[in-house]
Amino acid sequence: MWLFLVFVTLVFGALAGLYAWTVYQKLEESQIGHPRVAELSSIIHEGAMAFLKKEYSWLAPFVGVVAVLLIAAPGLGLGSAFAFVLGALCSATAGWIGMYVATNSNGRTTYAALAGMPAEEKKSAKKSVDLDKAADSAEAPTTEAPKSEGILSTAAGNALEVAFSGGSIVGMVVVGLGLIGLAFSYLFLNDVTALTAFGMGASSIALFARVGGGIYTKAADVGADLVGKVEAGIPEDDPRNPAVIADNVGDNVGDIAGMGADLFESYVNSILAAMAIGAVYSFTSDGEALGLWGIGFPLFLAAWGVFSSIVGCMMISQKAPYAGTVRGIVAKLPGMAGVVKRIEDGDAAFALRTGTFVAGGLMIAGTFILSIFFFFSNAFNVFLSVTSGVLAGIIIGIVTEIYTSGDYKFVQNVAASSDTGTATVVLSGLSLGMMSTGIPVLLICLSTLISYYLAGMFGVAVAAVGMLSITGISLSVDAYGPIADNAGGIAEMSELPEGVRKITDHLDAIGNTTAAMGKGLAIGSAALTALALFVAYSQAAHIDKIDIMNPYVIVGLLIGGMLPFIFCSLSIDAVSKAAGFMIEEVRRQFREIPGIMEGKAKPDSNRCVEISTHAALTQMIVPGVMAIAVPVLVGFLLGKEALGGLLGGAIVTGVMMALFMANSGGAWDNAKKYIEEGHFNGKGSPNHAAAVVGDTVGDPFKDTAGPALNILIKLMTVVALVLAPLF
């Protein structure tokens, strides 16, 4: 029976891989007919891959050392080490492929936008010498573009198609490798507890990737903006700015590799936690444990999630194989004919949303059927547990959107506070972030209580799996944003017509609402997964109770509660330090390279890439190692109950700080954009200057410390879980 589980998991993992491969083949077919765009794309590609190579070469010894320690540890041994290394390898591979594809899609997206434009628009290029030639050569693919077949016949549509193809490859590779890795670990170990080392490998890489990526991207971003835009007064992504390449590389390093590793970790750990709990959970107080039924259910949920995601992607993208067939089938469903028509007519935002909803709908239906198949009389309990988790995640996403979007009064109030100066912008953003912890935490609590009531801790664990089961499509939507963003950067640096940039900006904006839902699911699932892993730890460590009246547990709680603060402090400092180096370097180049400001001399972009790379790698060490070392130390010194307390404390402050920092950062970002749209005296006003400060404060909040906290709490918990036999 367990071999059957392995087989099914492998098949659906392979299916995701196959889908990604097919889309990639189609993507490769399209050519970049503009030499400057192609050149920039390949510079960014090389910078990004060079960073990854270096990052992995730094992480390899770390993985090796931990693997040796695991082999040497009594009660763990080779199996755990194998799973750990495999988890790290799969995560790294997913990051590698994702980055490879994303940096191959950015230039193609730019070119698709350019090529799809009307001829007269193309001629309005700012000053590029290559443009006419480029536009001419571009005409061929444009006219060949299958207007009636594709959902998107406009320039924006072409570009969306390319960018989304890139994003969907990232998404599918992550879930595919996740399932394949899990299947292999399970095949070789056949022990759900040892299997959790796979999650530890994934989490370790994820934390380093998130922190390193976050430092890289923000150092380059701040350096490019502060010296370029503010001091020298040149536009964003101006080719004269030596940090611009690093900035564009950084978008990939942070938002593709970092986010990919992050979601790989979330996905894998939610499944693992549910498997570990499912193996021993029983619906009756004296009854039999679920055993393989409990282990298999999360795997089947995930497998079905892959299928649902693929169908969702096919609704969005014509590049997908059999997209036409699938749409045909969907169109035959009651009420769906109009929906498919609207997608085919080219409503891009609607297509993204529909694709996600179709995947979600399929997922819910599948969950219901799987619940019946696996749990007979308890089917409804399990199904409702999953549903409560998914609903909570979606509402958290909506609440997050309301707190951080310029369309609502919260962000508008932050923008309005720029009337009384910079300090009030900072204060109102901080206050908003703190307040925004309220509803999500209550929703997490509600979902925990409902799931627990219905199906015990197994219910909580599968709720998290449910939230993440359609990671395939939600990561596709998430990852397409940075690709579009990068495409815009390339357009700017290639001095293409302004319309191209407008298209890419528009594309970037379209996915935001859908991405917000994904973010909500990520936050909610992080909390639930951490709780499930925490319970799995207490099972594995044979702890009867973690009583907070016990002073060791109290001490653990306090130390655990402190760690997220220390971690955030280290991350923020790392970004500041790295940004400081970058600022100095850009200032130096502007000062020392003659003719750079007139566009006669080329800036030394490589130096900036090196600085970001070096800073990211050196600065990620301390926070990363701390996250692994402190739980181990506390476990050995103060015992397993204290370690339980530590995990509890870390989850509590970690969840709060993650929500606080992510939402403060998001609100400042959009308050600035809101002012740039012309409100409160608009761009260039003192209001705008105040909002820019808020945005800069928010950068490490939302892109470095905040998202890394979600990984931190799971990494600490999974480390404790893997090492539980030692305490």
Next chain:
Amino acid sequence: MWLFLVFVTLVFGALAGLYAWTVYQKLEESQIGHPRVAELSSIIHEGAMAFLKKEYSWLAPFVGVVAVLLIAAPGLGLGSAFAFVLGALCSATAGWIGMYVATNSNGRTTYAALAGMPAEEKKSAKKSVDLDKAADSAEAPTTEAPKSEGILSTAAGNALEVAFSGGSIVGMVVVGLGLIGLAFSYLFLNDVTALTAFGMGASSIALFARVGGGIYTKAADVGADLVGKVEAGIPEDDPRNPAVIADNVGDNVGDIAGMGADLFESYVNSILAAMAIGAVYSFTSDGEALGLWGIGFPLFLAAWGVFSSIVGCMMISQKAPYAGTVRGIVAKLPGMAGVVKRIEDGDAAFALRTGTFVAGGLMIAGTFILSIFFFFSNAFNVFLSVTSGVLAGIIIGIVTEIYTSGDYKFVQNVAASSDTGTATVVLSGLSLGMMSTGIPVLLICLSTLISYYLAGMFGVAVAAVGMLSITGISLSVDAYGPIADNAGGIAEMSELPEGVRKITDHLDAIGNTTAAMGKGLAIGSAALTALALFVAYSQAAHIDKIDIMNPYVIVGLLIGGMLPFIFCSLSIDAVSKAAGFMIEEVRRQFREIPGIMEGKAKPDSNRCVEISTHAALTQMIVPGVMAIAVPVLVGFLLGKEALGGLLGGAIVTGVMMALFMANSGGAWDNAKKYIEEGHFNGKGSPNHAAAVVGDTVGDPFKDTAGPALNILIKLMTVVALVLAPLF
């Protein structure tokens, strides 16, 4: 036997009161010989008293309603209601007397500084018409000042003497009323559990006083600074600024009434927690409970602390009765003759430090003797528990000082980050605050583990009592700061010679190091007291275990962990909102009152006082009520274990946020001052502007939200403790 405890407590409470009364009589003797100073002092006095009157009239119905609910509650009844009302009354009375004395000392301090100056200095008044007359009439007391008898024969010394007298009255009234109130409650109830309602009364008033006071003072401060200093470019405390009076009133409302109520609450609750635990604690696992020995020990510690504090104050102040006699005795001790000589020679900073150390030394010696008397064979365990707590508190104070003083690299780094702009100042301050949670939390953990190992939870509880036992003198030092600060404000508004302002600024600075120690003790004791109250709650609610593997406890932890964030957000918003009203009003007056900027027309200060008063009162309601209502709700809806989890979560994030916010705020404040001292381009530079933003962000951090959090966690715990019979 218990009547004997009541008697001793009453006697030492009365002793503190007697001491305060005698010092007050001496203080009253000195006259203010400068009409403008006297006038301003009385305006501030009236504004402050009017605020208190209004605040109490708002709080009275609240106290009444809660009292009625307590009477009606099954298992509580009249006794609890009586203790609750008495606690609220004593806190309010301590606040009232403290404010009364402080606002009567500020003008006297100004005048003492003026009168003590050499005659030629006095003539250098800026432009005051009254000054010559004032200086003449001032000569009489100056020449009469007993040069050889007093420790302080200079102008600064005279002023210090007056300001410290005021401060010591505040300190002694707080501890005196604390002991007297406790004694009466104990006399009438003779039940340590019901007695905790006294602490609930004290905590409720403290939270409202801290939050209301914090809002009041920061609204006035920001309003006065932003429009006066920044927009209109007039100096601080300029009489033309209509918000200046409100600002000076605010210093008293926040730093005297707020801090007094805060320490009253800390003091009383630490004693109550130790009494509740001591009553049932046993040194042997099967032995007899300590009973009255456990109840009496914290009371005796506190009583001895009063005596120690009084001796310490006598070392500092000549106005104290029998000061000469006490000093004579101390001088005869080995090695102390030189110390007394140095004090008598007029080294003010040394005097403050010595007074505190003498009190501390006496306290430690007394603790040792009391431990032997109370606990025979376990004496050393108890003594070391107390000592570990006190040491932890002192080191926390030192660490806090290192993180927030301009003399060390941390604040200097924040100042240095102004080179790269406002955002980096904000980020480095936030990062510093987060990092500063580390060592204090580890020290709290260490002290908890040691005390617990030595004397169980009783050890933890008495460690907190030990930390706060010399509140009498440490609050004296704390409270003298704002009196000196106010004296400076009056000097500025009266347009006295610059030397007077310099003296008061100097005085303000002298007490800082000593005050830092007091702050450390306050933070450490808050954490330990909260833990002790928490354990007392679990005893009172008959909870076996609060197991964080129980989902109700997890949910409680998460909700509890969230509350400090919501509370901080509400507080920050309240300050912003109130400051906004003030800014508009000051702008309006500058615009609409003709001749105001030329000094020809008087500003409407009353309007500003009204605005601050109204804003403080209306905005304190929601955070205050939330702190009481949420634990009650969770207790009723989710049960007593979930409520236990809530308290645990609130303590964890509350301690972290309190440290983070207080230290970030302190660091920004001193980074600004460091730049104003001439570093990093000094005052008026862009660096300075960036630091001012940091300081403004820090204002609600360190003066509103941060300190209120210490009360919040204790209030929630004591509410749970009092209502425990209901759950």
